[in-house]
Amino acid sequence: MYESEHTKFIKELKAKTPGMEERQQAGRALLWDKAPVTLDEQRRIAESRIRQQAYVYQNKA
Template sequence: MYQSDITQFLNQLKQQKPSLEAEQRKGRALLWDKQPIDLEERAEQKASRVEQTPYSYYQNF
């Protein structure tokens, strides 16, 4: 059965480093997977936010 060079490389890499997929999942969880949003905390943060002027360098003189 034919296997491309890339497939052979990946299979060899997985044999040499069996923890590779677990490390990839851990990295994905760190960067992409988000915790569910707490709606009460979100509302509290929004209510405590200070309104900012559109252009903060020029204040009302």
């Protein structure tokens, strides 16, 4: 079965560095995985949001 050089490289890298996948998952959890937000909290966040004018660098003078 054909295996690309890229796939071979990734497999070798994972074999050489144990714990790499765990560190990747921890990093992803730190940056991307968020706790679920309740509907009440979503409503509160939406209500507290301040509307921004269409072109932020233009003054309304």
